[in-house]
Amino acid sequence: MPQANRVHQVEAACRELILAGRPGDRLPGESELAAQLSTSRVTVRQALSRLWHAGLVVRRWGVGTFIADASRLTSAGSIYLGMEQVGSLPRRLADAGHEVGLSHFATSRGRWPEWAALEDTYAAPWRVERCMTIDGAPAILLHDYLPTTVGDIELPDPHRLADIRNDLPGMLRTAGVRIVKDEATLHGVSLTAAQARHLGLRQGSATLHAQQRSLSENGEVVACAEAYYRTDVFTTTLVRTVSD
Numbered sequence: 001m002p003q004a005n006r007v008h009q010v011e012a013a014c015r016e017l018i019l020a021g022r023p024g025d026r027l028p029g030e031s032e033l034a035a036q037l038s039t040s041r042v043t044v045r046q047a048l049s050r051l052w053h054a055g056l057v058v059r060r061w062g063v064g065t066f067i068a069d070a071s072r073l074t075s076a077g078s079i080y081l082g083m084e085q086v087g088s089l090p091r092r093l094a095d096a097g098h099e100v101g102l103s104h105f106a107t108s109r110g111r112w113p114e115w116a117a118l119e120d121t122y123a124a125p126w127r128v129e130r131c132m133t134i135d136g137a138p139a140i141l142l143h144d145y146l147p148t149t150v151g152d153i154e155l156p157d158p159h160r161l162a163d164i165r166n167d168l169p170g171m172l173r174t175a176g177v178r179i180v181k182d183e184a185t186l187h188g189v190s191l192t193a194a195q196a197r198h199l200g201l202r203q204g205s206a207t208l209h210a211q212q213r214s215l216s217e218n219g220e221v222v223a224c225a226e227a228y229y230r231t232d233v234f235t236t237t238l239v240r241t242v243s244d
Contacts, residue, residue, distance in 0.1 A: 008095060010037055010047035015097070018056055018067050027057065027065045088167030093134060103138055104131035104198050105162045112145055115185075115211050116224040122147040126158045131198040138200045139233040143226040144168060150177050150222050168223060169214075177222050184212040186236070191228065199230045207231060 010033070017027060028036065033044045048065055051057045058066045090100045110127040112118040118125075128144040146158055146168075153176050160166045169179045189209040196203045207228050214223040229236065 006039055006043050007046045007050070010039055010043055011050050012095075012097075013037055014047055014051055015056070018051070021067045023067050023069050025067045027067065029064060087169055089140075090132065090164050091167060099133075099135050100164055101133045101136075102130055102162070102164050103133050104129065104141075107158055110145075113211070113224065113226065116145065116213060116221070118221060118224070121221070122149075128158050128161055130161065132164070134233055137230070137233045138198060139230050141195055141198050141228040145224045147222070150216070150220065153177055168225075172222060178217055179214045179222065180217050181215040182212055183215070184210050186210050189228070195228055199228065201230065208236060 014027065014033070021027075027033070027048075030041045030044045030048070034041045037044070048057065048059070052059055052065075056068050058068050060066065093100045106129045108127050108129075109124050112122070112125055126144075126146045126148065128142075128146065130142045130144070131138055132140040132142060134140075144158075144161070146155060148155060155175050155177070156171050158171075160171065161168065172179060187209045188206060190204045191199065191201060191207055193203045196205055199205075199207070201207070208231055210225075210227045210229070212225045212227070213221045214225070216222045
């Protein structure tokens with residue numbers, strides 16, 4: 001089993017311990033958890049690190065790991081998503097126990113956004129608009145821009161993204177295009193009437209806006225996206241730590 005899957009399984013098991021306990025309770029030590037879950041201490045340490053980044057446990061040097069405020073588990077904002085990871089956000093949310101869906105889906109042919117600087121590189125792209133829900137609440141409005149071809153590779157029909165189980169990196173990978181790097185810039189913006197309607201907010205509401213370019217192994221920009229986050233449902237937290 002890949003290491004990432006083992007870490008996820010241990011993380012899920014520790015989340016169950018957190019749900020069954022109370023704030024301030026001490027979790028079993030790394031050696032004890034490793035024995036209980038038939039895994040290594042390294043895997044347990046990685047899983048506990050994720051929970052610590054998410055704010056769900058408190059680590060006291062030389063003492064142990066303790067449950068933080070367990071009520072935060074009901075918030076999508078408590079999910080740890082490492083910034084180094086390229087992959088499917090819906091799948092990570094589902095793996096963390098949340099129900100993920102789509103309240104809106106539409107496609108059109110349009111122009112690349114000016115910030116992407118791709119007008120001279122590719123023909124008019126597909127524009128895929130989706131509104132992702134988390135536990136039934138509108139959470140993230142996504143605008144994906146996809147070329148029809150990359151080099152001599154014809155990309156799949158973007159309408160398959162209407163199924164939340166299909167993700168963009170996976171769809172491109174099946175066509176032979178591998179995303180290895182995402183570059184994102186974050187802004188604070190006010191929502192237009194249409195954007196606010198999809199997110200269930202009032203026009204002019206302030207929200208976090210991300211502009212992202214996805215690069216392939218040879219450095220080509222193979223997709224770009226804009227995302228508008230309903231911050232009372234899903235938040236982004238930047239964490240910096242010292243090396244272990």
